[in-house]
Amino acid sequence: MTTRTVYLALVDGLSDWEYGHAAAQINIQTFQRQPGRYEIKTVAASLEPVRTIGGVRMLPDVVIEDVDVDGAAMLMLIGSDSWEAGENAALGRLARRFREAGKPVAAICGATIGLAREGLLDDVKHTSNFPGELGTYGGSALYQDARVVRDQGVITAGGASSMEWTREILLELEAYRPQTVDAWYELYREDSMAAFERLMASVQD
Numbered sequence: 001m002t003t004r005t006v007y008l009a010l011v012d013g014l015s016d017w018e019y020g021h022a023a024a025q026i027n028i029q030t031f032q033r034q035p036g037r038y039e040i041k042t043v044a045a046s047l048e049p050v051r052t053i054g055g056v057r058m059l060p061d062v063v064i065e066d067v068d069v070d071g072a073a074m075l076m077l078i079g080s081d082s083w084e085a086g087e088n089a090a091l092g093r094l095a096r097r098f099r100e101a102g103k104p105v106a107a108i109c110g111a112t113i114g115l116a117r118e119g120l121l122d123d124v125k126h127t128s129n130f131p132g133e134l135g136t137y138g139g140s141a142l143y144q145d146a147r148v149v150r151d152q153g154v155i156t157a158g159g160a161s162s163m164e165w166t167r168e169i170l171l172e173l174e175a176y177r178p179q180t181v182d183a184w185y186e187l188y189r190e191d192s193m194a195a196f197e198r199l200m201a202s203v204q205d
Helices: 016-027 089-100 111-117 162-173 178-190 193-202
Strands: 004-009 038-044 072-077 105-108 148-151 154-157
Touching (some): 004 016, 016 038, 016 072, 016 105, 016 162, 072 089, 072 111, 072 162, 089 105, 089 111, 105 162, 111 154, 148 162
Parallel strands (some): 004 038, 004 072, 072 105, 105 154
Antiparallel strands (some): 148 154
């Protein structure tokens, strides 16, 4: 089995709370349908350290130019004020390469601005933090008032919906059985013993 890479884009000021669940559940092999199918790699415009909004120092694995789109499974773009400032256009172009190759792209919070500016939300249903955040773009009529939207391989969410975003990412990747994803989501949303029991039952053959 060939391991496919899920690229996690790093930008200065990225929101720490938005990517954690998704990265962990992709990288953790326990309960996955095919352990070893996915790996996480971080990508940025350079190999210089990136500081998150929480002050955490992160080192990219690769630069944008070295991303292997053909061997990739998905690109994940995380929110940051730098998207609104127009500082991440190269990552927007990388997202276009993924879409042109038929690969899924997941963007949350301010990263949805990058997709809108690149024209990648013009023909898919999508969401963001609020309608006006995306500015003027060709797909405004397709905006959905929802916590998360997954349409034709494009996953978008507002910054307060990282759990919902993660759920749709895991379903898109088919990393786990759907019932396992549902039970995982319920467990972390409700923290109930019943949800934990459903999670354990969902991975039994």
